[in-house]
Amino acid sequence: MRLNRKAIEIKKLNYSYPDGTNALSDINLDIFEEESLGVVGPNGAGKSTLLLHLNGILQGEGSIKIFGEEINSGNLFHIRRKVGLVFQDPDNQLFMPTVFDDVAFGPLNMSLSKDEVHKLVDEALSKVDMLNFKNRSSHHLSFGEKKRISIATVLSMMPEILVLDEPSSNLDPYHRRQLIEFLNDISITRVIATHDLDLVLETCTRVVLLDDGEIVAEGSTVDVLKNKELLEAHSLEVPASVYLKEEKPTPGKS
Amino acid sequence: MRHSYIDKYSNINSPIHRLDARVKLIYSCIFILFVVFTPIEKFFSLALYGILTLTLILFSRVPLMFVLRRSSVAIPFVIVISIFIPFLEKAGSEGYSLGILNSRWLIFWNIAAKSFLCILTMILLVSTTKLPNLLKALEKMKVPLIFIMILSFMYRYIFVVTDELMRMQQAKKARSVGGSRWFHNKVLANMIGVLFLRTYERAENVYLAMSSRGFDGKIQTIDNFSFKLRDFYFLIAATGLLFFIRFLAA
Numbered sequence: 003m004r005l006n007r008k009a010i011e012i013k014k015l016n017y018s019y020p021d022g023t024n025a026l027s028d029i030n031l032d033i034f035e036e037e038s039l040g041v042v043g044p045n046g047a048g049k050s051t052l053l054l055h056l057n058g059i060l061q062g063e064g065s066i067k068i069f070g071e072e073i074n075s076g077n078l079f080h081i082r083r084k085v086g087l088v089f090q091d092p093d094n095q096l097f098m099p100t101v102f103d104d105v106a107f108g109p110l111n112m113s114l115s116k117d118e119v120h121k122l123v124d125e126a127l128s129k130v131d132m133l134n135f136k137n138r139s140s141h142h143l144s145f146g147e148k149k150r151i152s153i154a155t156v157l158s159m160m161p162e163i164l165v166l167d168e169p170s171s172n173l174d175p176y177h178r179r180q181l182i183e184f185l186n187d188i189s190i191t192r193v194i195a196t197h198d199l200d201l202v203l204e205t206c207t208r209v210v211l212l213d214d215g216e217i218v219a220e221g222s223t224v225d226v227l228k229n230k231e232l233l234e235a236h237s238l239e240v241p242a243s244v245y246l247k248e249e250k251p252t253p254g255k256s
Numbered sequence: 257m258r259h260s261y262i263d264k265y266s267n268i269n270s271p272i273h274r275l276d277a278r279v280k281l282i283y284s285c286i287f288i289l290f291v292v293f294t295p296i297e298k299f300f301s302l303a304l305y306g307i308l309t310l311t312l313i314l315f316s317r318v319p320l321m322f323v324l325r326r327s328s329v330a331i332p333f334v335i336v337i338s339i340f341i342p343f344l345e346k347a348g349s350e351g352y353s354l355g356i357l358n359s360r361w362l363i364f365w366n367i368a369a370k371s372f373l374c375i376l377t378m379i380l381l382v383s384t385t386k387l388p389n390l391l392k393a394l395e396k397m398k399v400p401l402i403f404i405m406i407l408s409f410m411y412r413y414i415f416v417v418t419d420e421l422m423r424m425q426q427a428k429k430a431r432s433v434g435g436s437r438w439f440h441n442k443v444l445a446n447m448i449g450v451l452f453l454r455t456y457e458r459a460e461n462v463y464l465a466m467s468s469r470g471f472d473g474k475i476q477t478i479d480n481f482s483f484k485l486r487d488f489y490f491l492i493a494a495t496g497l498l499f500f501i502r503f504l505a506a
Contacts, residue, residue: 141415
């Protein structure tokens with residue numbers, strides 16, 4: 003695992019909001035290729051803020067390297083091609099009139115040919131099992147459908163790193179299960195920020211616990227999620243499935 | 257929450273639905289021009305235009321009652337225009353000769369009939385064409401992209417915003433026990449303010465999502481329009497009929 007090269011390398015990242023509130027302080031984090039990393043923490047811990055740094059939407063002090071390349075204002079398009087960010091609210095992620103247009107939005111911005119765009123859109127929609135929704139309007143869809151298409155809008159750009167903000171929020175158990183299977187099936191680097199610790203347990207190999215803009219713990223998923231004192235000190239709790247299963251749960255393939 | 261969408265009958269499979277969106281758009285524009293420029297005394301022409309439109313509606317299999325109900329949007333326009341009719345007539349008696357037809361009622365009916373015909377055609381256009389296709393047709397016809405984007409975002413988000421308003425109203429109702437009318441009006445004003453802030457916030461988030469997918473200020477889309485032979489036939493036949501009605505019949 004650790005033999006893989008670094009996909010993301012964050013060094014001394016500090017960020018404060020325009021109003022002066024400190025959102026991230028001194029974040030140092032390495033994320034390895036093909037790894038699945040869970041970012042957990044209470045509300046307002048800075049999870050989303052951290053994710054927005056990964057493709058240069060926010061740029062704090064410090065350095066973030068994506069496959070060795072430092073993010074700066076000059077290479078944002080290049081970086082955003084590699085780092086696909088899926089937002090929490092699918093109504094923000096899906097802004098075009100039809101599903102096809104939304105999934106094609108990224109590839110079209112990459113100036114690909116018409117045929118390539120069509121191919122990428124079909125592939126991305128097949129991966130989330132939504133191919134026959136291609137010509138539908140986004141606002142006619144259910145929440146679970148929108149959520150899956152949101153992921154497809156990013157997959158169509160063939161990212162090397164997939165960053166998801168609260169992917170399972172508001173999903174019913176069936177679609178949540180499908181999401182977990184999907185996350186375990188793909189092999190690209192994944193960064194998943196969520197409150198859904200059971201999802202983390204099933205899909206992530208490593209976890210960082212963020213509170214008040216700082217990394218307070220980092221380690222293998224089981225080690226962190228079994229630590230009752232640690233989790234409760236940071237407004238989280240040990241997921242029920244840890245108690246239910248005696249043996250170590252099997253996380254994602256990688 | 258469910259709303260009625262402006263293009264809710266656009267999924268029917270009919271000869272009119274299958275036409276290229278550009279053809280329907282061009283036809284509608286030509287039709288409106290013909291109707292608007294029909295001389296005031298040509299009742300028969302107007303009736304024929306009406307029959308032509310009615311035939312197209314029947315072919316499209318969009319429920320007639322739906323079209324008629326929708327056409328009521330024309331009423332306010334007709335009323336506003338008819339307010340000016342008394343003044344128009346005075347000018348008319350000096351300026352241009354309307355002869356024996358110079359009557360208030362005739363002008364009124366003329367305006368009413370013409371607006372009704374135009375509205376019917378527009379309803380036919382939007383209820384037989386999916387809005388995304390209509391937008392692409394406009395784009396193909398070189399309407400500036402910024403207008404198309406505004407329409408497109410409006411189509412996408414109007415229902416999201418309506419949903420938010422409905423949820424707020426439900427939350428308000430759930431907590432409203434009594435209170436004066438004035439108080440409720442004040443609450444409504446607050447809700448509008450909150451809605452504005454949320455919309456603004458959403459716009460920012462949508463922009464972030466666009467940037468994340470490589471948006472550089474230029475919207476690019478793909479269309480898969482193909483101008484088929486039947487589109488050509490329709491355009492020729494329909495325009496031919498319009499010419500016939502205008503210059504030969506009556």
